[in-house]
Amino acid sequence: MKHSLAPSALLEGDTVTASGTTVGSGSWIRFGTSVSGSSLAGGVFVGFRCRLDGVRVASGCQIASLARVGRPGAAPVTIGAGAWIGARAVVEPGVAIAPGAVVAAGAHVLADVDSDVIVVGRPARVLRRREVAEDGAPEFTATLERVRARGGAGLMSAPAHWTADGDGFLDAALSGGAGVHLGAGVIAMGRPDGPSPHGGVRIGARARIGAGSILEGSGGIDIGPDADLGDGVLVVSSGHDLGRRSLPWQGGPVRIGAGVAIGAGATIVGPCRLGDGAIVAPGSVVIGDVPAGGFTAGVISTEDGPGRTPPLA
Numbered sequence: 001m002k003h004s005l006a007p008s009a010l011l012e013g014d015t016v017t018a019s020g021t022t023v024g025s026g027s028w029i030r031f032g033t034s035v036s037g038s039s040l041a042g043g044v045f046v047g048f049r050c051r052l053d054g055v056r057v058a059s060g061c062q063i064a065s066l067a068r069v070g071r072p073g074a075a076p077v078t079i080g081a082g083a084w085i086g087a088r089a090v091v092e093p094g095v096a097i098a099p100g101a102v103v104a105a106g107a108h109v110l111a112d113v114d115s116d117v118i119v120v121g122r123p124a125r126v127l128r129r130r131e132v133a134e135d136g137a138p139e140f141t142a143t144l145e146r147v148r149a150r151g152g153a154g155l156m157s158a159p160a161h162w163t164a165d166g167d168g169f170l171d172a173a174l175s176g177g178a179g180v181h182l183g184a185g186v187i188a189m190g191r192p193d194g195p196s197p198h199g200g201v202r203i204g205a206r207a208r209i210g211a212g213s214i215l216e217g218s219g220g221i222d223i224g225p226d227a228d229l230g231d232g233v234l235v236v237s238s239g240h241d242l243g244r245r246s247l248p249w250q251g252g253p254v255r256i257g258a259g260v261a262i263g264a265g266a267t268i269v270g271p272c273r274l275g276d277g278a279i280v281a282p283g284s285v286v287i288g289d290v291p292a293g294g295f296t297a298g299v300i301s302t303e304d305g306p307g308r309t310p311p312l313a
Contacts, residue, residue, distance in 0.1 A: 006042070010148055013169065028144050030065070031169040031187060036072065045140055047087070048169075048187050048214050054093065055079065060137040062247065064089070064105065065214055066234055080115065082137055084247060087234055088267050088285070102130065102242060105269055106285035118242070130242055138247045143195075158182055162203075165211065172217050177205025177225060183213065190217025190237065196251045204258065209233075219251035219270060227256055230264035230282065237270045257292065 005017060006025040015029050018036035025042040029035065032049040040046070040057045047065035054070040056078045063069065063079075064087040070077040074093030079085065083097050086105035097103065098115035108122040116130040155171055158164045162176075165184035172188035180203045182188075190199040201217040203209070204225030212232045215221055219237035223229070237254045240247040252270030256262070260274050263282030274280070275292030290296050 010144060024059070026141065026144065028140065028147075038070075043137075043139055043141075048216075049212075058083075058099070060139065061085070062138060062140075062240075065216065065236075067091070082245065082247070084138075084240065087236060087269070100130065100132065100245070105236075105267055105287075132242075133244050135244050136246050138245075172215065173200035174203070175200065176203035176207070176223075179206040180204075181208045183209060183211030183231065185212045186215070187213070188215040188217060190215075190219070190221065194218050195238075195249050196220060198251065198253060203227075210264065218249075220253040221256070221270075222254070223256045224258035224260065224276065226258055227260045227262075229256075229262045230266070232265045233262050233268070234266075235268045235270075239269070 003019055004022040006023055008025040009023045009027045011029045012031040014032045016034045020037040021035050023040045027040050027044040029046045030048045033046050035052045038052045038055040041059040043059045044057050045062040049065060050063055050067045052069045053072045054076045056076055058081040060082040061079050063085040066088045067085050069091040071093050077091050077095050079097045080099030082100050084102045086103050088105055089103045089107045091109045095109055096112045098113060100116040101113040102118040103109055104120040107120055107124040109124045113119050116132060118127045120127045156174060159174060161178040162180040164182040167184050168186040170188050173191045186209050188201050190201055192199050196219050198220035199218050201215050201221045203223045206225055207223050207227040209229050210231035210233060213229055214234045216236045221235055221237050235254055237252050239250045239252045241250055254268055254270040255273040257274055257276035259277045262280040265282050266280050266284045269287045272289050274290045277293045278290040279295045280286055281297030284297050286296060
């Protein structure tokens, strides 16, 4: 396979496209992602710090942050048009994801997924079929052009009264109290001039954000004072409307209370509120509220019961 990157594709800094990779027009690959031996059609979105190895991705697909799809030298993965792969999902070699399928955040996919089916869990299982209004294919052209127009000039700095270890990507409206610390390689995004006026990341005094964490604040993230987010935590404040073919953006604000402790590698998907002093175990995927002083662990944790929309992130 030849190596080809369309001029209209946007590949952000620290993105690696290895030999044998093609990226089509209007595709967008976010900071820190690695793509090798893969073919991405036009209009494909890939989030932060994903890894794609030997993947054939059709147009209109969206792959959320920290997804791992395929493996070097193994059987290829195919992803059909308009499919969604959620944050921290893992798709094993040889799997075929059919058009319109949805893989929820944190799912581990070992077998083929039929079109318009939603799968969740580790290992992934069918939750239900999508009931879809046909309103057109997913697309993000307006957002892409806004980001492209900003260029590097749009990147932000941490507030002067914070400390940061650097090597990250700060594309967010950041505000908050004194003594906040950002570990090495933290990614933050979200602004009030984006899809929600509540966009941005607001962090209380003395809070710590661990190395390699990702704060996707397009729908608004508020973190209370003295909160501690471990290394590699992912917080996502948005989702998508599964009932429409276009998978339009939906806000999902996240509120993390004072003194909350979130273990390394956990994923928090809004809308949700974590009460003061709550504890989230490492590696958890949290999609609902956690009461003050509460403890939660496991692949999926929600106080809202089985009827809740699965975590797309």
